[in-house]
């Protein structure tokens with residue numbers, strides 16, 4: 428009896444050891460990816476090695492026809508399919524409003540001037556500091572020569588990434604959604620602000636936004652957001668950019684970008700309390716979610732950390 432049970436116990440022990448080893452490998456892999464992408468304020472990794480490395484870890488994010496913004500990738504590059512995000516601005520002044528000027532050039536090398544309207548705008552622009560603080564979402568203006576100007580609010584010192592999200596309305600890229608980015612430095616002593624712990628709720632202006640869903644890396648997964656005020660469901664959300672809430676996310680370490688599309692249809696000034704989103708967060712780890720919604724003509728931005736397994 429004892430003799431026959433021993434091999435079973437031993438097999439179990441071995442199996443457990445194997446599981447532990449696999450887990451250790453997974454943790455080691457996570458640890459190393461965090462380490463090599465720890466671009467802290469002041470460091471400028473540009474759109475270089477980390478970009479290609481991050482892109483290569485998610486091959487399914489490639490040019491799959493029929494997919495919308497998700498196919499635009501993680502945004503950690505300044506060029507894709509012949510389209511380039513160009514800018515002479517590499518530093519911006521600290522502590523005051525600044526303008527970031529940029530151009531999108533097409534495969535022919537010329538500035539693109541025709542852009543399709545997406546969520547009511549031809550260009551969506553985001554600025555984020557390397558520690559995922561200082562989020563700004565701006566709609567730049569375009570000059571006749573194709574130069575865009577994004578009026579940024581005050582910037583703290585550090586390394587920032589500037590994302591341009593757009594869809595050309597002419598040329599070979601017509602109808603294709605792109606997200607390209609470049610980094611800039613704001614001079615000064617950059618104090619890294621630790622990322623808040625993962626949480627299901629975020630408070631802003633007296634509202635509580637609760638995120639439900641357990642997204643997995645690189646898998647389309649529904650996410651719901653519920654908005655409440657003083658414990659009561661909010662039902663007077665106003666349309667903002669053709670939606671009741673705009674959800675942008677940035678990945679801890681490399682600031683990879685994701686835009687989650689709302690699947691809730693807009694119908695007048697009575698959105699909420701529950702909003703549904705579709706989208707993929709391409710890599711595991713912590714993502715900082717920025718949820719923007721409008722009530723009484725005022726825009727609110729709630730932020731929380733979401734851990735993706």
Ligand SMILES: [Cu+2]
Pocket residue numbers: 548550551552564565566668
């Ligand atoms: Cu926008």
